[in-house]
Amino acid sequence: MSGLAPWLQRQLQRLLAQRGHALLLSGPSGLGQYDLALALARAWLCEQPGEHGACGVCGSCHAIDVRTHADLCVLMPETLSLELGWPLDEGAQKEIDDKKRKASKLIRVEAAREAVGFTQFTRSRGRTKVILVHPAERMNVESANTLLKTLEEPAGEVRFVLSTEAAHQLLPTIRSRCLTHNMAWPAEAEALEWLQQQAAGENRSVSRDQAAVWLQAAGGRPDDALAWAAAGLQGSTWAQLPQALARGDWGTLNGWPPAQQLSVLQKLCHDLMARAAGAPARFFQSEQLPPAPRWGALAQWSRELANAARSVEHPYNAGLMQEAWAARTRQVLAGAAGRKG
Numbered sequence: 001m002s003g004l005a006p007w008l009q010r011q012l013q014r015l016l017a018q019r020g021h022a023l024l025l026s027g028p029s030g031l032g033q034y035d036l037a038l039a040l041a042r043a044w045l046c047e048q049p050g051e052h053g054a055c056g057v058c059g060s061c062h063a064i065d066v067r068t069h070a071d072l073c074v075l076m077p078e079t080l081s082l083e084l085g086w087p088l089d090e091g092a093q094k095e096i097d098d099k100k101r102k103a104s105k106l107i108r109v110e111a112a113r114e115a116v117g118f119t120q121f122t123r124s125r126g127r128t129k130v131i132l133v134h135p136a137e138r139m140n141v142e143s144a145n146t147l148l149k150t151l152e153e154p155a156g157e158v159r160f161v162l163s164t165e166a167a168h169q170l171l172p173t174i175r176s177r178c179l180t181h182n183m184a185w186p187a188e189a190e191a192l193e194w195l196q197q198q199a200a201g202e203n204r205s206v207s208r209d210q211a212a213v214w215l216q217a218a219g220g221r222p223d224d225a226l227a228w229a230a231a232g233l234q235g236s237t238w239a240q241l242p243q244a245l246a247r248g249d250w251g252t253l254n255g256w257p258p259a260q261q262l263s264v265l266q267k268l269c270h271d272l273m274a275r276a277a278g279a280p281a282r283f284f285q286s287e288q289l290p291p292a293p294r295w296g297a298l299a300q301w302s303r304e305l306a307n308a309a310r311s312v313e314h315p316y317n318a319g320l321m322q323e324a325w326a327a328r329t330r331q332v333l334a335g336a337a338g339r340k341g
Contacts, residue, residue, distance in 0.1 A: 007186040022160040027183030030221025033163035070124035078103035112146040128157040136162040137169040246290035248330040
């Protein structure tokens with residue numbers, strides 16, 4: 001389906017009423033930072049904007065739709081640019097096509113320099129120029145410092161919208177030069193209705209109970225829930241997963257990407273820690289969880305999973321890594337079962 005989710009539309013209208021040349025959209029993954037950032041850029045550049053945002057039909061809106069707007073600079077990792085259809089610099093594209101290097105998962109300093117250069121050119125068609133940075137935490141120190149002066153004192157009419165899923169990883173100097181907007185969480189009923197609408201837009205009929213499974217697996221984050229929907233996650237699969245992992249049954253996770261496997265383990269660890277502390281579970285139903293191990297064992301496991309997340313995209317041996325995860329999960333959860341017996 002086209003158009004913004006209703007909770008993003010409400011935020012868009014509030015942000016369009018604000019002044020300031022630089023906005024930072026901040027919050028955890030799955031809350032729609034990129035969609036909101038792009039909607040802001042479209043509205044700022046639109047030839048006939050209204051209180052609800054861009055008109056969607058003018059030449060400027062069309063140019064953004066086909067990724068050719070001369071007054072919009074999108075600064076993001078090359079891997080994400082390719083995924084979302086944003087063109088790369090000719091030189092960078094040629095290096096990747098010629099297999100001289102792989103597409104970068106970070107925002108390269110060369111791209112940041114091009115963004116600075118972009119601000120020096122005369123506007124092509126409208127009142128302003130826009131630089132969209134997503135996700136901003138993918139800038140390394142050199143890239144961030146390259147952009148810093150321009151972010152503080154842009155030449156001419158230039159507006160910035162940065163989005164991040166990890167504001168704490170940004171340089172304090174970057175954060176201090178932006179007006180920060182904390183992303184709003186949708187109400188559960190609204191998110192469930194939206195998920196069902198997305199499925200209907202793809203000619204799929206989805207029950208509210210099934211949509212609720214996706215939303216719970218995503219911890220209430222609608223975009224992440226949509227990713228679970230695309231992966232075909234079934235309610236029975238999710239419900240049985242904690243007990244299966246406690247038995248050492250890794251079968252369900254075998255075909256999943258390592259990052260997704262690790263995310264499930266972190267969610268299980270989170271819910272067990274919450275249960276041990278007397279708090280409600282977030283990702284699973286409480287009755288689906290195995291007995292909670294000792295707090296010390298859970299805290300140690302949580303640290304191990306956090307360390308694993310730093311290198312999960314570059315595993316030295318994915319098969320061995322997953323075997324180690326499975327054995328460690330069984331060891332942690334078996335300790336609780338033995339203590340209970």
